Amino acid sequence: MLRSMYAGISGMKGFQTKLDVIGNNIANVNTPGFKKGRVTFQDMMSQMTSGAQGATATRGGINPKQVGLGSQLGTIDNIHTQGFRQTTNFPLDFALEGDGMFVVDAGDGNRFYTRAGNFRLDDNGDIVNPDGYYLVGMDGDPLNIPNTAQDFSVQTDGTVNYTDENGDPQTAGQIALANFSNPAGLQKAGNNLFLNTENAGLAADLAAPESDGTASIVSGALEMSNVDLSEEFTEMITAQRGFQANTRIITTSDEILQELVNLKR
Template sequence: MLRSMYSGISGMKGFQTKLDVIGNNIANVNTTGFKKGRATFQDAMSQMSSAAQGPTPNRGGVNPKQVGTGAQLGTIDNIHTQGSKQTTDRTLDLQLEGDGMFVLDTGDGTKAYTRAGNFYLDNDGFIVNADGHKLVGTNGNVLQSIPENASNFNIQTNGDVTYVENGNQESAGQIGLAMFSNPGGLEKAGNSLYLETTNAGFGGIVAPESGNAETSIVSGALEMSNVDLSEEFTEMITAQRGFQANTRIITTSDEILQELVNLKR
């Protein structure tokens, strides 16, 4: 069988995966805190026809002769660039200006991380996300609950959570931010959450606007998806054309095989 046919198959598989990534990006164009994905490719192992030869006193060197066997998926990257700002004027809508992630206590002894800053107060006065996971402070513990009779609830740019109770200003703690040297190494867990991996480079939980984190928290705003629709549609067109070109390789190879079969007649 012709090697070009298998090369075409590998190309089709690769572009199908790329279209899957693009489709997921477009589906999450309005998802709060979403970070887009990107598929990259590598060439597959080449088949050696003849090895390279060094020069001799009587003859120059000869380059290797290799035939490629197609393409393969290289990486699926998560691009952690800053998303656009959407003003909501809601106190518990928090946007991060800079690096880092909010830390959430999942309730089972593990922590999850997110850039989606749409938080709420539960019945016990704890700050939670849409799934009920509690927001964590700089000390690694859940922030203190806010009494039901509290007023003038406020969140500062440095993460300080304050409220007024019986005429006195009280503190519920300071929101902590998880820092990662390689945020692309985080594992997506769904529900706009990320989980730590051995390659994420966890740098601890720090205070916003501190020496370890220049990130500030903006109350009354949300970070939207960093998906650029014009870029995604362009990538979708190139992926579609690449898929079509690889199908043409297969049909052309099939026509050649048919000609070889017809030689017998």
């Protein structure tokens, strides 16, 4: 009898985690570059009542008899599908159309990866993200647009051009992208940033946009989150009903235990 209660508890814990992930997805529905999460479950080990037996000359085979002991968390996946593009007309907003991630440097050699393309210029003319991390170019150094530049533009291949104080065209460099064979293996570090892991499959070299299957860059636009509210609300209802069903298993088991206790009267 107690097995059903513990199975119900395991189900409640799993659906609570699912609701946590759904809540985080909905909270970040308007976060640039956010990648939604997804929860999957696995069954726990099953208690063997009797094992399988093969057929004999006088009797057919018998299947195993097992009682499941509940569910457990399988995975919490980051879904790296393309988010929708929002036009901002701000030249330092970059949206990626395709695979790859921007590389930003914290200034101490630590590199992070992001799909959020909301960059700005600091007082030195370096292109930085909202946390002040430098956008890395193909040469591995930060990209810099001199304060004396009259204007600048960013091409779809990541080339940053500007016009100097004399009106002559100059090139500040080319934006670098990082390719991952398994972007779902990246670790979220907060602030729209990801950390590389052993299972992410980072390519050895930085890649130029529009080369080797990498994304193109759209200046004046942002890639928003890939959260679909209709899908999240549907999953929320499913998780809520699943949670309620597991609580009913516990209360039903408790009622039966109460009946057993009352047999002594």
